[in-house]
Amino acid sequence: MHIVMETDRMMLRRFTVADVDIIVELDGDPAVMRFLTGGQPTPRSEVESEILPRILRTYEETPNLGRWAALAKSSGQFLGWFALSPTQRGNADDEVELGYRLRRSSWGQGYATEGSRALIHKAFTELGIERIFAETMAVNTPSRRVMERSGLRFVRVFQLAWDDPIEGTEHGEVEYELRRADWQPAV
Numbered sequence: 001m002h003i004v005m006e007t008d009r010m011m012l013r014r015f016t017v018a019d020v021d022i023i024v025e026l027d028g029d030p031a032v033m034r035f036l037t038g039g040q041p042t043p044r045s046e047v048e049s050e051i052l053p054r055i056l057r058t059y060e061e062t063p064n065l066g067r068w069a070a071l072a073k074s075s076g077q078f079l080g081w082f083a084l085s086p087t088q089r090g091n092a093d094d095e096v097e098l099g100y101r102l103r104r105s106s107w108g109q110g111y112a113t114e115g116s117r118a119l120i121h122k123a124f125t126e127l128g129i130e131r132i133f134a135e136t137m138a139v140n141t142p143s144r145r146v147m148e149r150s151g152l153r154f155v156r157v158f159q160l161a162w163d164d165p166i167e168g169t170e171h172g173e174v175e176y177e178l179r180r181a182d183w184q185p186a187v
Helices: 017-027 044-063 113-127 141-149
Strands: 003-006 010-014 068-070 079-088 095-101 130-138 153-158 173-179
Touching: 003 113, 010 113, 017 044, 017 079, 044 068, 044 079, 079 113, 095 113, 113 130, 113 141, 130 141, 141 173
Parallel strands: 095 130
Antiparallel strands: 003 010, 010 068, 068 079, 079 095, 130 173, 153 173
16 A cells, blocks of 8 residues: 555555545545536446546656545545646646545545645645645535635636536636645644
8 A cells, every 4th residue: 555645534545446446436426526527426437447547647647646545544444535636737847736525424524624734735845836726616615615724715716618517507616726935834
């Protein structure tokens, strides 16, 4: 098991080819997928042929970045995942996107904020990152709260064009950010 980091209550490890089932389970919960697909599950075939191979490929292409499985230290239970993803915005090596997706049974327990803060700390102290950003639907209040509690600040609302929009897309997407110069590490 390739452990990337630990927090007080979690271990973050690299995904492996054996993790198809836990990703399918996570992405199969309509509540988890509400603000991503309108609650539609991700087909197993897509996890096997696209999502998991892309996760594993990222480890090779950008060894310090990626998406990592979060496990409870106390039980080893899969909680969800956290990510520091290479930006899709050109060639910015000093910018990453923060992401997280947790099982419904892990909601409301502070895991999202704990993992996000730990990754922010790693990005700024170990990886030389200058800017971290995160995006979600404007109506995704719980995720926006995690971003705020993690130290990110609201930047903007923007609109995306969707072929098959889900409920809430009419309110737009939001972007939050934190720059290293503005970061206050926890004491």
